[in-house]
Amino acid sequence: MTDNDTQDLDQASLFNDRLLAILAGIAALFLFGALTGYIAKIAENGSLSAIDGILILGLIAATVLAGSFAWSKWRKAAAEPEAKSARKSRNIYIAATLLGGVLGAFIMIAGGPELDTMFSNNPISASVAVISIAGWAIGTPLITLIWWQVTDEHEIAAYSNGALLAFHLYVFLVPSWWMAARAGWVPQQDPMIIWAITMVVWSIAWLYKKYA
Template sequence: MTNMPKERRAGPGYLWPVAIIMIAGAVAGAFAGYSDGLAETGGQPLPTWAGPVAALILALAGMALYIRLNREAWAGWSPRKRLYWVTMVASMSLGAGVALTLQVAQGPGDLASNAPLTPATAIIVSAIWVVGMSVASLFYFRAVDDHERHAYYLGSVAGFHAFVIACPVWWVAARASLAPPVDAMALFVLTLAVNLIVYLWFKYR
């Protein structure tokens, strides 16, 4: 019996959205570097919003083109699968919106810094995050199957343990001057990283 090669199923390339986001991030970084160079040479730096806005426009244009080129493939998706990917894109857009708001509000520098913010910025960002994450989570759990839900639960448990182990140790070490003060965003990133790694492992293994 002849082994026939498996026919590859046509569909959208899932790496393209990742590439679009990475390119947009590189554009934002290029704007920031150029602006810093202008400031160092005595020139007028670019507005703080220029880089993030340019990156956002590029990302939106790239995603619009990506969607247009793959609209026929998506037409055959089930409503559940479409809901899943709409939720994923909306969640990424939510994160980008929060990052853009923070970058414009605080000016150039580390996005995860503890630089002061105005009360209005803090309220806006908090409202976007709370409402957006709540709605996205609701639709996400309506769209996923049992396998992905199980992977998500395991990732969440791993992230929780990463936090409850690291946070008290860091807190005690900081009080003894053995470590810098506890950084909430560092713990946030650690929790998300562990969550994501475990989730991806159990989803795709």
């Protein structure tokens, strides 16, 4: 095996570790959201059965396991030599993830018993709306601006390519879904579902361009 082959294997292993860390982190966030929503439903019903307790413990265990796995893989990948800009960029990712997790948990918990899912369209109080909007409309642009200033050209190019793909998906998807809904083929589109699909595609394309 040549030195180039060894280097390629090392790069592939590093890519796999980072990809697994990201996927496990996303899984942990989804599990945490499911746990929060389930607890909110139990609080609404006012009773806790044995099955509920088992499911809650299972969700807690799954969340901890997914988070621990993500952290271990990320630490392994982070141990590899990296540029200062990459390290700063990673720290900003962590800050953004924490902001999203805290904001999502706040919406689920403070939204009230009528809030059955993260993307529920049920009414919420004015205070919850103000805090949520402020956290998203102020915190997210601020983190993005800081990230843009410390990130290298390769990362920005990957980010831009993902954004371009996601934008075209949005352009093609929204009118098509709108017309299909008017024909009665699919349910009426939900803006947050469209947003989530767009963000997932953007993130996948971004990560692929960055690490592939």
